[in-house]
Amino acid sequence: MTTTTETTKENRYLIYRVGTELYGSPLLEVREVVEYQSPKYMPNMEPYFSGVINIRGSIVGVIDLRKKFSAPSDVSRYTALLVCESSTGAIAAIVDQVEKVVPIDESVIEKKPPVISRVESDYLLGVANVGNQLITLVHLRPALMEMKLIQVKAA
Template identity: 35%
Template sequence: MDTAAPEKPALKTLDPHSTATASLDRYLSFSLGQEDYAIPLLAVREVIAVPEVTPIPFTPPYFLGIMNLRGQVISVLDLRQKFNIKPQASSETAVIICDLSPLSLGVVVDSINSVLAPNPADVAPKPEIQSSKSSDYVTGVVKKDDRLILLLDIARCLSSEDQAALNKTVQKKSA
């Protein structure tokens, strides 16, 4: 009898340039330090104030810990630390709760800016960055006024080791 645990499905990733996601043309824009980023609005469940977070030992510094959101245990990631960006001192710091089936993830950002619905002409493909890890999770660039907003795929921000650690943490705390 095989008692091995069933394999967890990979987190969903979204490609804003594929025909399957052509209708996903709205993004939640936010700031990390002086830079602007955006994620697909369909990946966002809600935005909340920064809650009390319980640290988890032996995790990377960008994993702040876990939080309880109405009975659901959610891991919290600080994108500023992940991207090596100095945090802004702001009362606008928020947590974006992202739905990344099969789990949810809280992402700490400096501020929420707006919901974007860019014209396709304003969306450029991701920049070609030689051997940069960041190019894996940058899916495009939106030109808005005099700013460039990087489009992110939150699921790709997590390495496979990060995803495995998240799954284990959530399973242990939910049990």
């Protein structure tokens, strides 16, 4: 495939790796990428919730996507945090490595891939083949925002 995709604001995707698999999310859904910092433990939460971190004075919760996707949770110098934000607050996700930002044309996205994905179908955008690599495209912001995080709720 030699056609180059024209880059617009909307079709740029942030590509990142969790375990051995590649994922991509619309760039505009990610507020920032920050260096990994060890989260402070928070009790009564789901196992894939790692705790909270301090991002310039704000307390931000951290979801470990590796645990969520059953990948080993080692920390390397590539480990990074993707921060998403909505009106209800910010949330960060641990990924193993941030790869690149690429434009992906709508037409090359396989909307209903015939594979079982770890991503819930509500948030699954599809699968794209970029440079012979399969990338699972995810609506990261809503996926993080709507994830059940609290294990024991206040009565």
